[in-house]
Amino acid sequence: MNHLEKLEAQSVYILREAYRNFPNLAMLWSIGKDSTVLLWLTRKAFFGHVPYPLVHIDTAFKIPEMIRYRDEIAKEWNLNLVVGQNKEALARGETYVDGLDRLSCCKKLKSDALKHTLDGTWARRKYNPHLGTWEEEKNGEAYTGVIVGVRADEEGSRSKERVFSARDEKSEWDASTQPPELWNQYKTDFAPQTHVRIHPLLEWTELNIWEYIEQEKIPIISLYFNNGSGKRYRSLGCFPCTAPVDSEAQNPAEIITELTSGKFKDIAERSGRAQDKEGGGTLEALRKEGYM
Amino acid sequence: MERMNIVITGHVDHGKSTLIGRLLADTHSLPQGKLESVKAMCAKNARPFEYAFLLDALADEQKQGITIDSARVFFNSKQREYIIIDAPGHIEFLKNMISGASRAEAALLLIDAKEGVAENSKRHGMLLSMLGIKQVAIVVNKMDLVDFSEASFETLKAEYTEYLATLGVKSDVFIPIAARDGVNLIAHSELTPWYKGPTVLEILDNFKVTQNPEIADFRMPLQDVYKFTADGDDRRIYAGTITNGEISIGDDVVFYPSLKHSTVASIESFNTSVKSNAKVAEAIGFTLQTQIYVKNGEVVAKASQKPPHVAHRFEANIFWLGAKALQKNKAYKIKIGSAKSTVYLESIKRVIDGDTLDKANEPEVARHEAASVVFRSHDALAMEYFSENQKLGRFVIVDGYDIAGGGIVTDIFEESGQDILPEESFEDELFMLLRKHFPHRFN
Numbered sequence: 148m149n150h151l152e153k154l155e156a157q158s159v160y161i162l163r164e165a166y167r168n169f170p171n172l173a174m175l176w177s178i179g180k181d182s183t184v185l186l187w188l189t190r191k192a193f194f195g196h197v198p199y200p201l202v203h204i205d206t207a208f209k210i211p212e213m214i215r216y217r218d219e220i221a222k223e224w225n226l227n228l229v230v231g232q233n234k235e236a237l238a239r240g241e242t243y244v245d246g247l248d249r250l251s252c253c254k255k256l257k258s259d260a261l262k263h264t265l266d267g268t269w270a271r272r273k274y275n276p277h278l279g280t281w282e283e284e285k286n287g288e289a290y291t292g293v294i295v296g297v298r299a300d301e302e303g304s305r306s307k308e309r310v311f312s313a314r315d316e317k318s319e320w321d322a323s324t325q326p327p328e329l330w331n332q333y334k335t336d337f338a339p340q341t342h343v344r345i346h347p348l349l350e351w352t353e354l355n356i357w358e359y360i361e362q363e364k365i366p367i368i369s370l371y372f373n374n375g376s377g378k379r380y381r382s383l384g385c386f387p388c389t390a391p392v393d394s395e396a397q398n399p400a401e402i403i404t405e406l407t408s409g410k411f412k413d414i415a416e417r418s419g420r421a422q423d424k425e426g427g428g429t430l431e432a433l434r435k436e437g438y439m
Numbered sequence: 440m441e442r443m444n445i446v447i448t449g450h451v452d453h454g455k456s457t458l459i460g461r462l463l464a465d466t467h468s469l470p471q472g473k474l475e476s477v478k479a480m481c482a483k484n485a486r487p488f489e490y491a492f493l494l495d496a497l498a499d500e501q502k503q504g505i506t507i508d509s510a511r512v513f514f515n516s517k518q519r520e521y522i523i524i525d526a527p528g529h530i531e532f533l534k535n536m537i538s539g540a541s542r543a544e545a546a547l548l549l550i551d552a553k554e555g556v557a558e559n560s561k562r563h564g565m566l567l568s569m570l571g572i573k574q575v576a577i578v579v580n581k582m583d584l585v586d587f588s589e590a591s592f593e594t595l596k597a598e599y600t601e602y603l604a605t606l607g608v609k610s611d612v613f614i615p616i617a618a619r620d621g622v623n624l625i626a627h628s629e630l631t632p633w634y635k636g637p638t639v640l641e642i643l644d645n646f647k648v649t650q651n652p653e654i655a656d657f658r659m660p661l662q663d664v665y666k667f668t669a670d671g672d673d674r675r676i677y678a679g680t681i682t683n684g685e686i687s688i689g690d691d692v693v694f695y696p697s698l699k700h701s702t703v704a705s706i707e708s709f710n711t712s713v714k715s716n717a718k719v720a721e722a723i724g725f726t727l728q729t730q731i732y733v734k735n736g737e738v739v740a741k742a743s744q745k746p747p748h749v750a751h752r753f754e755a756n757i758f759w760l761g762a763k764a765l766q767k768n769k770a771y772k773i774k775i776g777s778a779k780s781t782v783y784l785e786s787i788k789r790v791i792d793g794d795t796l797d798k799a800n801e802p803e804v805a806r807h808e809a810a811s812v813v814f815r816s817h818d819a820l821a822m823e824y825f826s827e828n829q830k831l832g833r834f835v836i837v838d839g840y841d842i843a844g845g846g847i848v849t850d851i852f853e854e855s856g857q858d859i860l861p862e863e864s865f866e867d868e869l870f871m872l873l874r875k876h877f878p879h880r881f882n
Contacts, residue, residue: 148720150442159722160680163662167735187710194676194724195709196667225670300513326841327760330542330833331680332774336840350522352513363710 151359155191158330159346162192162294162311165345166199168335169292173229173265176201178213179383180367181296181348183220184356186364188347190224200227200273202264202290204258208244208385216368221274228274229284231264243387254387265290265342288322291337300352313337354406360401374381374396381389383413441519443648444542448567449549450557454580458549458618459514459523460490462639465625467512469493488621495633518644545574545646547639552591552615553584556599564603565809566758571847573831576612576642578786583617589633612642654828656744658683660776661694661737667722676707676724679739681779682830686725689718691742694733695821696749700742701727732874736778736819738831747821747831753852754786757836758809761843764838765804765812771815771843781817782836788812804844811849822848 148156165172174189176182189197203217221228234254236242243252262268267287274281289366297308309325311333326334336342348356373379378391394410396402405411412437447455463469473493481488514521524543546567550560562806567575577599585591596613603610614623615631616639622628625640637645662679665673686692686703693700706714707724717723738747741774759765765784773782788811790801825832836844 150440153720156680156720156722160662164720167663168786188835191709192667192678192722193667194672194707196670196672196673200772243762252549302641327845329835329842329845330830332835332842332845334707334842336772338840 151355151362154351154355155188155359157350158164158188159192161333161345161347162189164333164335165292165294165311165347166193170345171288171292171419172199172292173202173290174199174294175218175261176203177296177383178203178368179296180208180356180360180371181298181351183365183367184351184359185294185296185348186224186226187359187363197224197226197296200229200290202229202231202261202293203229204257204259204260204264205232206385207232208242208256208387210370210380210383210386210389212370213368213383214310218274220366221276222279225276229264229273230272231260231269232272233260233263233269243385249388251333252388257316265293274367289342291342292345293342294347296348297346298351298353298356299349308344308346308349308426309334310346310349313341314344314345332358353402357403357406361403367399369396375394440515442522442646443519443544443643443646444524445545445547445643445646445734446524446543446567446572447547448563449580450551450554450560450563450817451576453549453551453554453557453560454491454618454869455549456491456549456582457489457492458578458616458624458639460493461512461618461621462523462624463493464490465621466514466516466640480822488712503559514642516640519648543570543572544648545576546572547576547578547643549578550581550595550599551584552579552581552595555669556602560599561602562807564599568603570845571833574646575610577610577641578639579613579615580618582615582622583620587617587622587630589617591632592634600688608658612636614639627735630720644716653683653830654745655684657686657690657692657739657741657821658682658747658828658831659686659739660778660831661733661735661739662777663735664733674707674726675730676726677733677739678722678724680722681717681719682776683719683828684741684744685718686715686723686741691740692727693742693746694731694737696738696819697733697737697748699731699733701729704728708855734738736776738776738778739781740805747823748851748853749819749821750851751817751819751849752813752815752852753836754788754811754813754852755846755848756809757804757844757846759804759806759844761806761838761841763838763843764806765810765838765844767803772837773814773820773834774837775820775822776831778818780820783815783817785813785815812846822851824848824851 163202164184174182174185186197186201201221205214218229220226233256237257241247241252241255243249247255260269266289271284271287272281273284299308309328311328312325313334328334334343359365367385370380370383373394373396377393377395379394379395379396380389380391383389394405396405447459449455464474477492478488479493514523548560548563548567550556564575577596579592579595582592592613592615599613600610601882614636615634616623617630618624622630623634623638625638627638659679659681661677665676665678666674685704687842688703688705690703691700692703704726706717707726708714728845740746757765765771767784767786770781770783773780785803787804790804790808790810801810804812821831822834832848834846834848835842836846838844
């Protein structure tokens with residue numbers, strides 16, 4: 148077994164463990180490369196099927212191509228897509244574009260929207276893949292298990308995560324009181340009102356993700372590639388806060404070269420994300436409140 | 440590139456984070472600018488720079504000055520890629536140390552040259568042996584504090600070797616280092632001319648990724664059975680990760696403990712060429728020629744090979760991490776392979792303490808203690824001796840909602856008189872109906 152086969156097998160095991168243990172399971176799909184790999188691994192685990200809904204938080208500031216790509220893939224792969232949004236904050240103009248600081252904007256449009264979409268207190272828009280229609284769901288059931296594509300190599304606080312990681316009723320995460328994980332045995336028993344984040348990609352690196360995309364020919368969104376402008380996105384987010392990088396890489400193979408021997412060797416992936424830089428440990432602070 | 444998980448463990452303040460930080464810096468495995476930015480932050484806060492700060496990624500961790508969880512750090516030698524698990528030394532964080540160590544293929548155990556063998560040095564040595572990590576090198580740190588004295592090093596080596604022998608652990612690799620100054624990390628140092636053994640980097644590269652081969656008989660804990668009828672797919676797929684051996688289309692398989700049996704009709708996969716067989720460590724699925732109804736957690740083996748053991752009672756070495764002590768006649772949950780059952784502590788043979796070793800006649804197993812015990816499970820469980828098959832010979836005990844302990848099977852008390860039963864269609868149909876209408880009762 149090579150290292151990609153090992154990573155794949157382990158992630159598949161984790162996804163099956165999640166599906167077996169959580170009646171109300173969902174997966175977060177940011178449209179980015181990591182969660183799209185996670186979606187592909189789901190199809191591996193369940194033999195072509197995606198047996199749980201995919202939750203996407205639409206901040207209304209996503210790069211428009213992301214939404215087009217999302218809807219196309221949902222149709223093609225028969226995905227139960229669930230979309231959440233902080234409509235109130237948008238209506239009141241409480242965003243970075245309207246003058247709010249970056250971290251407060253992230254909290255409102257991402258963390259708060261995510262929390263209330265997951266617990267069902269805010270309306271969700273749901274795509275029905277069999278009919279090809281969208282419908283609104285009010286007072287939906289809470290998702291108690293949520294699969295998330297974070298990786299340990301991304302950033303400091305993420306390297307402290309467990310594979311099955313409990314959040315309390317306030318969606319908070321306390322890194323210092325986590326229960327143990329032994330071998331392949333994860334925490335799969337939970338008190339009512341807790342919900343659990345499941346992290347099948349924890350051991351993957353950015354390079355592994357691209358190697359796997361290349362190996363499996365996963366149809367990743369084209370924003371990651373230089374389509375002639377000499378620029379590409381290395382990490383996707385909201386357009387006011389995410390900048391493309393200068394790069395000539397036009398496909399996964401060229402990105403792999405760039406990461407291993409080219410200009411991005413030893414340069415952090417999230418260096419184009421402005422919210423990480425405001426003060427020390429801010430992403431840690433955001434994550435405690437439920438940010439991914 | 441080949442990848443290996445290693446854990447670095449030892450008593451608090453014996454210098455784990457410093458060792459890792461220095462290894463990262465000296466092998467140029469740090470992201471660009473990281474060393475400079477940490478140094479700049481130290482200068483700004485008027486604190487002397489320490490290599491350990493490189494790892495202290497969490498804001499509140501730096502405040503307390505101790506490592507809270509087992510961080511994962513990626514690191515490259517010329518030979519392979521390492522994931523270093525920095526396991527915390529504080530006793531309160533033993534569960535994190537174990538979480539880290541249970542993923543590791545090899546371990547470095549740090550001892551402070553001046554302080555000598557501390558309580559946790561013993562406890563960690565014991566836990567590493569229980570977790571089945573056989574590749575362990577002892578790193579004697581802070582040799583500068585004993586003037587790089589060969590005599591001090593040899594004394595400590597003798598003392599710890601003797602302790603390890605009582606656990607049945609043999610480690611003949613001891614390395615004298617001074618992590619802060621990079622002594623014997625990636626190159627031999629003039630400060631220890633008497634030391635001719637491997638450096639830390641050399642010993643890491645000498646560890647083997649694949650450890651002792653385990654049994655070759657096919658084993659697969661049944662993780663789940665899928666039928667995605669709603670999506671127009673009528674395959675009934677038996678899914679799991681192969682822990683041993685291999686399987687091919689046409690093989691006769693038996694499920695333990697139910698003893699249901701059938702023949703493999705197909706190996707299923709997504710986005711691969713058509714498969715006719717699968718081997719150890721693959722997460723697979725297969726269909727069978729006849730529809731049989733089995734429970735999640737049963738162990739699949741080949742009819743032509745040696746079966747796993749099936750029993751209600753077994754002896755085990757366990758370590759207990761729960762806030763509440765492990766007690767007799769209380770219902771716990773056991774998870775072994777993919778099986779779950781209610782389990783009771785039947786008797787305690789001896790309790791092993793990190794300090795004193797071996798206490799007999801203990802009424803319970805307290806937090807942070809290890810013990811040799813007998814468990815009795817409500818359901819018959821398929822299992823194996825840890826010494827023969829680690830993956831089916833280790834288990835966790837859940838108290839309430841949390842994993843509170845882990846253990847390895849050392850003896851199995853099998854009941855006699857089991858034969859492969861004829862298939863009973865009534866039972867099968869009833870089971871199918873129950874499974875359909877109450878799916879979560881079958882987890």
